[in-house]
Amino acid sequence: MSTVVLRGFGWRHAGRRAWAVRDVDLRIDDGERVLLLGPSGAGKSTLLAALAGLLPADSGEQAGTVEIDGRSPADARDRVGIVFQDPQTQLVMARSGDDVAFGLENRGVPAAEIWPRVSDALDRVGFPYPITRSTAALSGGEAQRLALAGVLALRPGLLLLDEPTANLDPAGADLVRTAITRSRSSSTLILVEHRVAEALPLVDRVVVLEAGGGIRADGTPEVVFAGYGDRLADEGVWVPGFPLAPQRAIAGSPTSPLAATRAVARAVARAVALVVAEDVAVDKRLNDVSMSVSAGEVLAVTGPNGAGKSTLALVLGGLLAPTGGRVSAFGDPKPPHRWRAATLTSRIGSVFQNPEHQFVTSRVADELAVGPRRLGRTPTEIAGTVDSLLERLRLTKLAAANPYTLSGGEARRLSVATALATAPRLLVLDEPTFGQDRRTWIELVTLLAELRDEGHAVVAVTHDDDFVRTVADRTFALGELSGRPA
Amino acid sequence: MTFVTQPIGNPAAPLARRNPVAKLAAALLFSLPLLSTLDPLTPAIALVIELALLPLFGLRHAVLARHVWPLLLAGAGVLVTMVLFASDRSGTVLVGLGPFDVTTGVLATALGLILRLFAIALPGIVVFATTDPTDLADALVQNAKAPARFAIGALAAFRLLPLLGAEWQMLTLARRARGVDAGRNPAAKVRLFGATAFALLVGALRRGGRLAVAMDARGFDSGLPRTYARRQTFTGADTLLIIGAAGLAAAVLATTITLGLFRPII
Numbered sequence: 180m181s182t183v184v185l186r187g188f189g190w191r192h193a194g195r196r197a198w199a200v201r202d203v204d205l206r207i208d209d210g211e212r213v214l215l216l217g218p219s220g221a222g223k224s225t226l227l228a229a230l231a232g233l234l235p236a237d238s239g240e241q242a243g244t245v246e247i248d249g250r251s252p253a254d255a256r257d258r259v260g261i262v263f264q265d266p267q268t269q270l271v272m273a274r275s276g277d278d279v280a281f282g283l284e285n286r287g288v289p290a291a292e293i294w295p296r297v298s299d300a301l302d303r304v305g306f307p308y309p310i311t312r313s314t315a316a317l318s319g320g321e322a323q324r325l326a327l328a329g330v331l332a333l334r335p336g337l338l339l340l341d342e343p344t345a346n347l348d349p350a351g352a353d354l355v356r357t358a359i360t361r362s363r364s365s366s367t368l369i370l371v372e373h374r375v376a377e378a379l380p381l382v383d384r385v386v387v388l389e390a391g392g393g394i395r396a397d398g399t400p401e402v403v404f405a406g407y408g409d410r411l412a413d414e415g416v417w418v419p420g421f422p423l424a425p426q427r428a429i430a431g432s433p434t435s436p437l438a439a440t441r442a443v444a445r446a447v448a449r450a451v452a453l454v455v456a457e458d459v460a461v462d463k464r465l466n467d468v469s470m471s472v473s474a475g476e477v478l479a480v481t482g483p484n485g486a487g488k489s490t491l492a493l494v495l496g497g498l499l500a501p502t503g504g505r506v507s508a509f510g511d512p513k514p515p516h517r518w519r520a521a522t523l524t525s526r527i528g529s530v531f532q533n534p535e536h537q538f539v540t541s542r543v544a545d546e547l548a549v550g551p552r553r554l555g556r557t558p559t560e561i562a563g564t565v566d567s568l569l570e571r572l573r574l575t576k577l578a579a580a581n582p583y584t585l586s587g588g589e590a591r592r593l594s595v596a597t598a599l600a601t602a603p604r605l606l607v608l609d610e611p612t613f614g615q616d617r618r619t620w621i622e623l624v625t626l627l628a629e630l631r632d633e634g635h636a637v638v639a640v641t642h643d644d645d646f647v648r649t650v651a652d653r654t655f656a657l658g659e660l661s662g663r664p665a
Numbered sequence: 666m667t668f669v670t671q672p673i674g675n676p677a678a679p680l681a682r683r684n685p686v687a688k689l690a691a692a693l694l695f696s697l698p699l700l701s702t703l704d705p706l707t708p709a710i711a712l713v714i715e716l717a718l719l720p721l722f723g724l725r726h727a728v729l730a731r732h733v734w735p736l737l738l739a740g741a742g743v744l745v746t747m748v749l750f751a752s753d754r755s756g757t758v759l760v761g762l763g764p765f766d767v768t769t770g771v772l773a774t775a776l777g778l779i780l781r782l783f784a785i786a787l788p789g790i791v792v793f794a795t796t797d798p799t800d801l802a803d804a805l806v807q808n809a810k811a812p813a814r815f816a817i818g819a820l821a822a823f824r825l826l827p828l829l830g831a832e833w834q835m836l837t838l839a840r841r842a843r844g845v846d847a848g849r850n851p852a853a854k855v856r857l858f859g860a861t862a863f864a865l866l867v868g869a870l871r872r873g874g875r876l877a878v879a880m881d882a883r884g885f886d887s888g889l890p891r892t893y894a895r896r897q898t899f900t901g902a903d904t905l906l907i908i909g910a911a912g913l914a915a916a917v918l919a920t921t922i923t924l925g926l927f928r929p930i931i
Binding site: 231233257260261265267269270273274277280281282283285288289290293294297314315330498519520521523524528529531533536537549550553554583598 | 798824828882
């Protein structure tokens with residue numbers, strides 16, 4: 180167990196004018212379990228990196244002091260363990276047991292002690308496979324469990340968790356939270372997490388960082404949320420007890436009691452189906468699917484991992500050729516995957532799960548101009564489109580920024596904006612609300628509802644129950660793909 | 666895109682079980698001396714020995730053949746190049762094609778080159794086809810005293826390689842989704858390929874950076890002497906394998922020299 184003391188701590192990354200975090204005075208005692216909150220950009224991750232001794236002195240400027248058990252973080256590295264967001268870039272070895280052993284080898288633990296400590300750590304996180312299990316064959320949630328085991332095996336006095344479930348689907352996130360609970364770790368814990376309701380059972384104290392520096396609130400969850408809950412919710416923290424307003428289409432609501440009205444609405448919708456899929460299949464990724472999407476509706480595609488949801492999104496988006504069945508759209512005799520790219524973007528916009536995959540330029544404004552330019556729009560038209568999209572998605576201030584330097588929420592908004600730049604009638608999104616803070620979430624859902632009411636069709640692959648509840652007009656559930664290799 | 670990341674042979678075979686460093690040293694000692702001569706007999710004898718030893722490494726010829734198709738392709742490439750560009754077109758004309766006459770001389774030169782290519786590449790392929798990458802890194806650190814930072818770091822990077830295939834597909838699809846395609850214009854195709862490759866590289870560097878931070882967070886840069894969770898032992902049998910490889914190489918060269926066919930490269 181470790182004690183953490185910060186006095187007037189601040190950090191400014193080299194080459195940046197603004198401090199990432201500053202004026203933090205904080206004492207965390209042995210065995211305390213702290214949830215660290217704050218609006219996006221308040222410096223939560225920087226603070227964790229500082230505690231983990233991962234901010235080299237030459238990479239920025241420090242103010243004040245940080246002490247872990249009276250030592251500087253650089254000297255206390257062996258007492259601190261940290262788990263990051265991305266499971267893919269935390270695992271080092273090809274076999275699960277070897278990966279847990281990696282940290283023990285680095286710390287010079289005698290060989291005879293390594294394997295008992297490996298099995299103990301794997302047992303504590305509830306890792307369900309033998310130690311020879313290939314790390315490449317693990318799901319995201321399992322990989323994060325393994326990463327946690329790798330850190331617990333080192334018996335850290337201070338355990339830092341930097342949004343450990345942000346990249347996981349709900350089932351995977353549950354696995355990791357269960358693992359944190361069942362590990363019965365006696366370490367001092369500092370957790371950064373947007374999803375407060377799910378994190379609360381793991382902590383006994385909440386600390387809220389202020390965006391401009393300093394600490395806004397500190398205390399038990401009850402006290403902090405009673406005093407600051409509404410402001411935190413406005414700033415994007417998922418504070419429990421703040422409901423989300425439904426954004427249903429005015430007509431054709433699925434909760435309408437009049438079955439006859441619904442039948443009429445459906446008949447009308449079918450008449451304006453933008454895309455129709457008949458028995459569409461993709462080898463080993465998607466079983467036969469028949470569906471249609473109509474103008475003026477938000478369709479949520481749900482289903483377990485590996486059911487082929489993302490594959491279906493690629494097929495509907497005209498990006499992947501189905502190996503069976505047919506897709507017809509916009510009255511074109513050719514299926515979407517055979518269209519020229521420019522034609523495709525004028526009809527169907529796709530938003531990928533990882534926004535970074537989608538960026539092709541080095542400036543936010545250029546990114547929005549790519550699509551319209553490909554369609555041969557005039558420079559005046561392009562400038563108009565770019566400006567109005569920047570405005571609509573609150574990106575005007577970032578027009579000259581590099582897309583790769585944006586925060587998660589900003590990158591998501593930009594990726595949606597790039598798809599809208601060519602004004603497609605159909606929008607296909609893969610997990611649009613995934614990992615977003617509450618503020619970005621509400622903005623996205625409102626935007627999609629507006630697009631729907633303007634007569635666009637929206638297809639969203641999603642695991643997010645809140646999304647389905649608030650904005651989806653119809654849900655299409657994909658079943659488990661049978662005969663899938665493990 | 667696929668990569669051979671796991672051994673394809675029977676890991677319990679007598680020579681497959683040998684220490685990875687010993688296998689690597691034996692492969693080098695056996696194949697490097699072959700470079701000293703230009704005659705076709707030396708690589709031919711070496712190749713016969715290599716193929717005869719495959720079962721001792723737990724490799725079936727058919728299984729190996731399926732994995733060495735790039736080598737077969739390279740062999741075919743050598744043949745085509747020789748037919749098109751060989752300056753020595755002596756010997757009997759087999760197929761009359763004017764400036765591209767296929768003669769016995771051309772075929773003999775091509776055959777010599779292909780045999781050399783196969784004989785020199787095969788030992789290395791056998792090592793990697795019978796060795797788990799983790800075992801190789803362990804043995805390099807423990808038995809060959811390679812720096813752990815290099816060997817384990819390379820191993821971790823190697824683990825990220827298979828991700829590149831999926832990443833490439835994603836980047837290609839995303840570009841199409843953004844309205845960027847080359848159509849039938851070959852110059853645009855090259856540009857698009859370059860841009861996608863650059864994006865792949867940038868992504869790989871970012872991932873590599875994150876992995877490096879995660880490794881250091883678990884003490885990879887602690888500077889303490891590392892301990893070994895997995896022991897790699899270097900036994901008398903491993904020494905014998907190396908001596909055997911050197912001996913076989915010497916015997917092959919001795920045969921060629923005795924028969925007077927040795928053609929030194931310099």
